[in-house]
Amino acid sequence: MMKMMNALKVGMVLAAGLIAGFMPLQGQGGGNGKALPKAGPVKRLADGKPDLQGFWETRNFFSAFDLETHTVATLEIPVGKGVVVDPPDGKIPYQPWALAKKQEHLNSHLADDPQAHCFLSGVPRQTYTPFGFQILQPEGNLVFFYESFHAYRIIHMNTRPHPDPAIKLFEGDSRGHWEGDTVVVDVANLNGRTWFDMAGNFHSDALHVVERYTPIDANTINYEATITDPTVFTRPWKIAFALGRNLEANYENLEYACVEGEQDLVHYTESQGGQKKDQ
Amino acid sequence: MRRTVRRASATVFALLACAAAVWGQQAAGYKAPRTRDGQPDLQGIWSARNAASGSLEAHTASQGIRAGNSVIVDPADGKIPYRTEAIAKRDENFKNRQTADPLNKCYTPGVPRLMYLPYPFQIFQTNEYLAVASEFAHTTRTIYLNGTSHLPDIEFWMGDSRAHWEGETLVVDVANFNAETWLDMSGNFHSEQMRVIERMTRVAPDELRYEATITDPKVFTRPWTIRMPLYLHREPDAQLFEYECPVYLEDEAKAKK
Numbered sequence: 001m002m003k004m005m006n007a008l009k010v011g012m013v014l015a016a017g018l019i020a021g022f023m024p025l026q027g028q029g030g031g032n033g034k035a036l037p038k039a040g041p042v043k044r045l046a047d048g049k050p051d052l053q054g055f056w057e058t059r060n061f062f063s064a065f066d067l068e069t070h071t072v073a074t075l076e077i078p079v080g081k082g083v084v085v086d087p088p089d090g091k092i093p094y095q096p097w098a099l100a101k102k103q104e105h106l107n108s109h110l111a112d113d114p115q116a117h118c119f120l121s122g123v124p125r126q127t128y129t130p131f132g133f134q135i136l137q138p139e140g141n142l143v144f145f146y147e148s149f150h151a152y153r154i155i156h157m158n159t160r161p162h163p164d165p166a167i168k169l170f171e172g173d174s175r176g177h178w179e180g181d182t183v184v185v186d187v188a189n190l191n192g193r194t195w196f197d198m199a200g201n202f203h204s205d206a207l208h209v210v211e212r213y214t215p216i217d218a219n220t221i222n223y224e225a226t227i228t229d230p231t232v233f234t235r236p237w238k239i240a241f242a243l244g245r246n247l248e249a250n251y252e253n254l255e256y257a258c259v260e261g262e263q264d265l266v267h268y269t270e271s272q273g274g275q276k277k278d279q
Numbered sequence: 280m281r282r283t284v285r286r287a288s289a290t291v292f293a294l295l296a297c298a299a300a301v302w303g304q305q306a307a308g309y310k311a312p313r314t315r316d317g318q319p320d321l322q323g324i325w326s327a328r329n330a331a332s333g334s335l336e337a338h339t340a341s342q343g344i345r346a347g348n349s350v351i352v353d354p355a356d357g358k359i360p361y362r363t364e365a366i367a368k369r370d371e372n373f374k375n376r377q378t379a380d381p382l383n384k385c386y387t388p389g390v391p392r393l394m395y396l397p398y399p400f401q402i403f404q405t406n407e408y409l410a411v412a413s414e415f416a417h418t419t420r421t422i423y424l425n426g427t428s429h430l431p432d433i434e435f436w437m438g439d440s441r442a443h444w445e446g447e448t449l450v451v452d453v454a455n456f457n458a459e460t461w462l463d464m465s466g467n468f469h470s471e472q473m474r475v476i477e478r479m480t481r482v483a484p485d486e487l488r489y490e491a492t493i494t495d496p497k498v499f500t501r502p503w504t505i506r507m508p509l510y511l512h513r514e515p516d517a518q519l520f521e522y523e524c525p526v527y528l529e530d531e532a533k534a535k536k
Binding site for chain 1: 314315322384385386387401403404405408410412416417418419421423427430433435436437459516518519520521523524525526529
């Protein structure tokens, strides 16, 4: 077993250990808390487009717990500030039935969170799931390799339409284009099996996401996602936060092998009211 | 005299070039297109069409395994040169393959197995990285082209891939494996001492020649080599989708309850 564990950075997202890792960061909004070196201008490729390549991570670690402001620590979700910027009250505009469902999810999230089952995180959750991601920018595509769950997303920078809506995907189908220095990514074909965070915020397979990645200097990308799902919400809503470049020298993505290392899976396959079966 | 020698060496050169083409280094005259960084462009969606995922050796069909020729080009008999004591383990693996094959538990396939699974993978290329994304359980490989070395003391399901170009061929040195992955559905296996040298050459617009030499002194008596063509997907709407193996496994377990 130890050999297997060597190959993992064991999931902070999946284990209570995450609390210890994230608590000190709360409310700082500056990510790792260190003063960041002054960043130069946005890097450019030969064709003049921004060069987004490198390793990035969210500067708002709390969103992995809850997209909304969380005022009372609940079932391993600490208090923290949300990232919903529209509506202005910072609340996800649920339909009444869906708000009740979200509350059920919150109560059973330790057992029912799709991430606890090693399922792919979906969009936009993948963006703020810990351990960051690498952006590659070969001609014709933007490619995101995330360390968590060795997930990847291919952003097709062409004009082809999304595939047939009969095809449902955990990470959806992503089509991107440039608007000035902003990459606008239209994400469709999403399934209804992912959540937005550990607090059980959720959607249906009617979900449609439009992401905007705007580099503002060499080390910062402003990220926005507008979320539409008429089955679950009363109106579109938006989250926003910054992604920061990982400045560690010689940094590389390592291997996060969730299925192989998730030895608690058997305890988690059914909701136990937030409790493991063996407790 | 001098002229004759020159002509003779030109003839020899032509013969050698011909032989090289026959040997499958490269179709005569074909050079892969170049990326914007000037490297041979290996990008595209690729997959094998052979029966290697069932067994690397020549094999009869069995449940879920299609018959096929050996893809082993060295040794010449097309057989994996197992140490005597390792053969029993392989036979036991084969017997228990329905439950023992790591792929049936949706584990990460490892190298070289990922490259000839019946699921396509896509290659993305920049000057520093060759990124491989597979449709099978969203498996990825990052192949480093930036001159860096294997990481010390870290084991990986997919190994640690560091590469360089030898002319048209990408040579990938893969180390740091664990002992958990198999080489095919027939229980062919390796230890954590495995080392794989892969050679990938785009020998035609639609063909990537794939070769892997496998060394593992704990399990094999000598290095051995597989070779096969991988084919480019030509459908205008070809793209990778998702085969989320562990999800289906869990769905199936729930349905049985």
